[in-house]
Amino acid sequence: MKAIIIEDESLVARELENTLKEVAPDVDIVEIIPSLKVARKWFLYNAEPDLIFMDIQLSDGISFVLFDQFKLQCPVVFTTAYDEYAVRAFKVNGIDYILKPVEKEELKRAVDKCRVIVGGKSPYPAGIEEFLQAYKMPSSQAPVYKEKFIVHKRNHWIPVNTKDVACFYKDSLFYLYTFAGEKYILDFESMEDIEEVVDPRQFYRANRQAIVNIDAIRSVLPKENSKLILSLGDPLKMDIDISREKAPAFKKWFDR
Numbered sequence: 001m002k003a004i005i006i007e008d009e010s011l012v013a014r015e016l017e018n019t020l021k022e023v024a025p026d027v028d029i030v031e032i033i034p035s036l037k038v039a040r041k042w043f044l045y046n047a048e049p050d051l052i053f054m055d056i057q058l059s060d061g062i063s064f065v066l067f068d069q070f071k072l073q074c075p076v077v078f079t080t081a082y083d084e085y086a087v088r089a090f091k092v093n094g095i096d097y098i099l100k101p102v103e104k105e106e107l108k109r110a111v112d113k114c115r116v117i118v119g120g121k122s123p124y125p126a127g128i129e130e131f132l133q134a135y136k137m138p139s140s141q142a143p144v145y146k147e148k149f150i151v152h153k154r155n156h157w158i159p160v161n162t163k164d165v166a167c168f169y170k171d172s173l174f175y176l177y178t179f180a181g182e183k184y185i186l187d188f189e190s191m192e193d194i195e196e197v198v199d200p201r202q203f204y205r206a207n208r209q210a211i212v213n214i215d216a217i218r219s220v221l222p223k224e225n226s227k228l229i230l231s232l233g234d235p236l237k238m239d240i241d242i243s244r245e246k247a248p249a250f251k252k253w254f255d256r
Contacts, residue, residue, distance in 0.1 A: 001026060001027050001028065001049075001050040001051050001114075001115065001118055002028050002030050002049045002050050002051075003020075003027050003028065003029055003030065003049050003050060003051040003052065003053060004029065004030060004031045004032070004033060004042070004049050004052055004053070005017060005029060005031070005032045005033065005052075005053045005054075006033045006039050006052065006053070006054045006055060006058070006063060006066075007032065007033075007034070007053070007054075007055045007058075007079065008034050008035055008055065008058045008059040008060075009055075010032075010034065012055075012079075012100070013032045013034075014032075015102070016053060016079065016102055016107075017029050017032065019102060019104055019107055020053075020107065020111070022104065023104050023105075023107055023108040023111065024107075024108065024111040024115075026115075027051065027111060030049065031046075034059075035058055035059055035060050036058055036060045036061045036063065036065065036066070037060055037196070039063075039066055040066070040069065040200055041200060043066065043069075043070045043072075044200055044201070044249075044252070044253055045249035045252055045253060046249075046252075048072060048073065048074055049074060050074055050075075050118045051074055051075055051076075051077070051111075051114050051118065052072070052074060052075070052076045052077070053076075053077050053079060054066075054076050054077070054078055054079070055078075055079050055080065056078055056079075056080045057080075069201075074118070075096065075113075075114040075117050075118065076096070077096045077097070077098060077107075077110045077111070077114060078096070078097045078098070079097075079098050079099075079100055079102060080097060080098070080099060080100065096110040096113055096114060097110075098110055145162070145197055145198055145199045146162055146197040146198065147161065147162055148160060148161050148162060149162065149165065149176055149186060150187075151176055151184030151185065151186060152184060152185045152187075153184060158184075160176060160178060160184065162198065164178050164179055164180070165177070165178060165179075165198075165213055166178055166179045166212070166213050166215075166216035166232060166236055167210055167211060167212045167213060167216055167232060167236070167238065167240070168186070168191070168194050168203075168210065168211040169209055169210050169238075170191055170208070170209045170210075171209065173185055173186075174186040174187075174188045174191075174194070177236055177238070179215075179216065179233075179236075180235070181234075181235035181236055191205065191208065191209070191211060194211055195211060198211065201214075202214055202215075204250065204253055204254075206230060206240045206241070206242055206246075206250070207240070207241055207242065207243065207246070210240045212230060212232065212240055214253075214254065216232045216233060216236065217230050217231070217232065217233075217254070218231050218232060218233035219231045220254070225244060226244040226247055227241060227242060227243060227244050227247065228241070228242035228247050228250060229241060229242070230242060
């Protein structure tokens with residue numbers, strides 16, 4: 001079984017990985033994910049694993065929010081330091097849980113249960129939706145992305161709504177292009193800083209220079225070397241390169 005670990009404490013994650021090698025050698029940990037931010041990107045660009053080991057309280061939020069954003073169907077083993085009330089909620093709703101520190105036998109039992117589910121010999125535990133609703137992250141803690149950007153125009157600052165942004169582009173300076181073909185200078189220090197404040201389902205980091213809005217893409221041209229060329233619609237008339245390495249991830253993001 002292919003599995004991922006979502007845990008913000010690196011030592012705890014590595015210890016869990018090592019314990020799994022002892023009690024469940026057939027479980028292949030393909031990724032250790034340290035935060036919600038990284039988890040969102042991972043689920044956008046990768047196939048769902050067979051099994052997830054997930055901490056509840058991460059450094060940047062509650063992990064339950066991932067179930068609001070992605071239709072995850074695989075079993076989840078929660079590793080948690082929650083009190084007994086939360087533990088009872090897990091049991092009632094049929095979701096595996098392990099209290100920290102992780103005990104080998106408890107981990108083995110949880111994996112065995114998930115192995116049966118993955119093998120199709122048992123239905124997925126009932127009640128998960130009710131459980132997630134009970135512990136759903138308050139809307140005030142949900143990820144918040146920029147609604148507008150302040151840009152420069154003739155010594156003035158003017159607002160541009162994020163929904164009107166076709167792409168961001170770096171060329172010595174950082175630029176914002178609108179669907180209307182307008183070009184503005186942005187006060188940002190890196191493309192990574194821009195990437196963090198826009199919705200990853202709407203905007204894609206195509207390469208080191210460009211972040212594009214999915215609604216701005218009018219066509220995609222595959223090249224013989226497996227690269228892709230994104231053509232942005234009028235009046236922009238811009239072509240954006242996607243490398244061979246990033247092409248599979250882009251296809252998954254674009255075709256959803």
